[in-house]
Amino acid sequence: MTQPFWKMKTLSQLSKPEWESLCDGCGKCCLIQLEDEDSGMRLHTDVTCRLFNADTCRCGDYTNRKIRVPDCVILDPVNVTQLDWMPRTCAYRLIAEGKDLYDWHPLVSGDPMSVHNAGMSIRNQVVSEDDVTEAEWEDRIVEWPGEGDDDELEDGDLEDEA
Ligand code: SF4
Numbered sequence: 001m002t003q004p005f006w007k008m009k010t011l012s013q014l015s016k017p018e019w020e021s022l023c024d025g026c027g028k029c030c031l032i033q034l035e036d037e038d039s040g041m042r043l044h045t046d047v048t049c050r051l052f053n054a055d056t057c058r059c060g061d062y063t064n065r066k067i068r069v070p071d072c073v074i075l076d077p078v079n080v081t082q083l084d085w086m087p088r089t090c091a092y093r094l095i096a097e098g099k100d101l102y103d104w105h106p107l108v109s110g111d112p113m114s115v116h117n118a119g120m121s122i123r124n125q126v127v128s129e130d131d132v133t134e135a136e137w138e139d140r141i142v143e144w145p146g147e148g149d150d151d152e153l154e155d156g157d158l159e160d161e162a
């Protein structure tokens, strides 16, 4: 049986459509993160970039994202291996680390909603940075599924609850 493209190719070998389809749509990379001063640990909040659309769980202007939000990091096969703040469940990170995609990834399930139904996205559970003050960010630290210290995920650990 022919293997799917993400098992056959490295990230740098992917075509543009393959690269784009690898994003599971979790939205976790669009969350504002804080750094613990003592431990240096990265902490997620439930506050998103102002361009994030919480209903679609996608960037509100993906094509122009770098123009609209200069801090937005455009992922590529090189930087994805260097960005230690990328979510642990991020498909790009998983593939870069030689791991497989989870069952709930839309490419595996064939269902674009499976990432949401499995509880692995931030869809409709977040606020925009436009709606909270920076002083409030500390009160909005949350642990997202798959991102906690105890979440030593192995391939397939997270069952698709859809
Ligand atoms: S964390 Fe990775 S898989 Fe999730 S939305 Fe961001 S780029 Fe896509």
Ligand code: SF4
Residues within 6 Å of the ligand: 029, 030, 049, 050, 051, 052, 053, 058, 059, 060, 061, 062, 065, 066, 069, 072, 073
């Ligand atoms: S500009 Fe778009 S892709 Fe970049 S962080 Fe903001 S919402 Fe996410």
